Amino acid sequence: MxxxxxxxxxxxxxxxxxxxxxxxxxxxxxxxxxxxxxxxxxxxxxxxxxxxHMGEVDVRGENALAYLQRVTTNDVSKLAAGQAQYSVLCYPDGGTVDDLLVYKYADDHYLLVINAGNIDKDYAWLSEHLIEGVTIENISxxxxxxxxxxxxxxxxxxxxxxxxxxxxxxxxxxxxxxxxxxxxxxxxxxxxxxxxxxxxxxxxxxxxxxxxxxxxxxxxxxxxxxxxxxxxxxxxAKLPLYGQELSQTITPIEAGIGFAVKVDKEVPFIGQEVLKAQKENGAPRKLVGIEMIDRGIPRTHYPVYVGEELIGEVTTGTQSPTLKKNVGLALIKSEHAAVGTTLEVEIRGKRLKAEVVAAPFYKRPKN
CATH class of the missing domain: 3.30.1360.120 (Probable tRNA modification gtpase trme; domain 1)
Known part of the structure; x- marks a missing residue:
């Protein structure tokens, strides 16, 4: 069984x-x-x-908005009924609990859609930070x-x-x-x-x-x-996957989804101070696109070097079915993140040349 x-x-x-x-x-x-x-x-x-397999959490109550403002990085107050928003749950140090969608039914009723592998962890985190006047239910x-x-x-x-x-x-x-x-x-x-x-x-x-x-x-x-x-x-499309582009040790700013982090909203959220500093001063690491120059496919966790310096690792990589090129996303030290920078990816014990390129690798054509 x-x-x-x-x-x-x-x-x-x-x-x-x-x-x-x-x-x-x-x-x-x-x-x-x-x-x-x-x-x-x-x-x-x-x-x-x-x-x-994705998780769904129903959020209700007169203080639902205040609660969601506290636990999510985006500004839920900007949502009208019938709108959805991409957002992030963060730890106090700015690391990522999960990325999620927030759906607004009404001022006192929301739906959160969370990642399958994080359902229990997320629900425990949401429960830990619950406030009076709010109820949550895992309806997954x-x-x-x-x-x-x-x-x-x-x-x-x-x-x-x-x-x-x-x-x-x-x-x-x-x-x-x-x-x-x-x-x-x-x-x-x-x-x-x-x-x-x-x-x-x-x-x-x-x-x-x-x-x-x-x-x-x-x-x-x-x-x-x-x-x-x-x-x-x-x-x-450079959409992050939790466990690769996002994790407990990777902030949403480092992962390139700062658009979902509103550091100036009135209700401070968990992790706000760290993320505000990263937005204003730059994060120590940056998620970049890379394209292989030498023959080889970059895979998750492959080390990335400049010279003898280990500067990060590949988070996702493959031969792009659309581009027919060997490309990857890599989280590397920000000082090496400029487009055109030559890097080396260690693949099966060999260091192979790659170049930092613009990402996303694919954008849907406008009608």
Missing amino acids: STLKRTPLFDSYAKYGGKTIDFGGWELPVQFSSIGLEHEAVRTKAGLFDVS PQTAQLAIQGPAAEGILQKLTDTDLSQIGVFRFQSDVLVDGVPALVSRTGYTGEDGFELYLAADQAVKLWDTLLAVGAEDGLVPCGLGARDTLRFE
């Missing part, structure tokens, strides 16, 4: 050719056809992901999440709902959408660098909607996608 956690869609994976792996204690599909084909489908047509077990991503995503999803999806802007959502009769929160968000939607629904409805979406979207090129393509897609 597997001790790995499974999403409500686990039994559906085999039907579509899914090959599963252990991902942070979850048995999840790494691919259905191939990572390359699934990656290309999302960039050119559409892909469907099971992201039901009863919640499924599907992500339909790619240029054809809106057209495919529109076939299954009377809600005008063109009216849901980026980082906006509607919580009362019927998708093929299934009630869902539909959010114009994603983790691929493409347009698309994330759908939150009751766990017992996930299999039905997954099958229906794939059937309806087949003529438009929709394919089921696994974690492999999700990782290459988010990597090309």
Whole structure:
């Protein structure tokens, strides 16, 4: 018997050719056809992901705003009902507890979406900092999440709902959408660098909607996608992955997501002093894009050198399916972070030349 956690869609994976792996204690599909084909489908047509392993925390109460202002780095007071916001939970030293999405239903009701491997840790952290007039509930077990991503995503999803999806802007959502009769929160968000939607629904409805979406979207090129393509897609778009670009020892400023850190908001948040100093004076390390000059693929944790000095390490690297180049993200000392700087990456005991390049490696073309 597997001790790995499974999403409500686990039994559906085999039907579509899914090959599963252990991902942070979850048995999840790494691919259905191939990572390359699934990656290309999302960039050119559409892909469907099971992201039901992600965590959801319901936040309610008259002091919900004050509470979220204290525990998250972004300015929740700027959200209107029906808006979502990317944010970060930080430790007092500025290290990252997790990155997350904050959805605002109403002044006294929010939804937090957190990373699967961090659910227990995050919930404990949120509970530890709870204030009077706020209740939180981990609703992850009863919640499924599907992500339909790619240029054809809106057209495919529109076939299954009377809600005008063109009216849901980026980082906006509607919580009362019927998708093929299934009630869902539909959010114009994603983790691929493409347009698309994330759908939150009751766990017992996930299999039905997954099958229906794939059937309806087949003529438009929709394919089921696994974690492999999700990782290459988010990597090309320089979207951080907790445990690689973000961690307890990496601040959001170092990771290049300072836009989600509002150091001057009225309610001070946990870690604010450290992050404000990093914003004003520069962080000691910086996340940069690198491209290999010598032949070799940079992989997570490979050491990075300038001369004999160890200046950091690769956080993520691969052969980019879109660019067909060997590229990576590396967290290195800031003084070596200028575009054009020549570095060396140690790959299997050999130091191979690389160059700091502009990132993200991929930006979605404007319509």
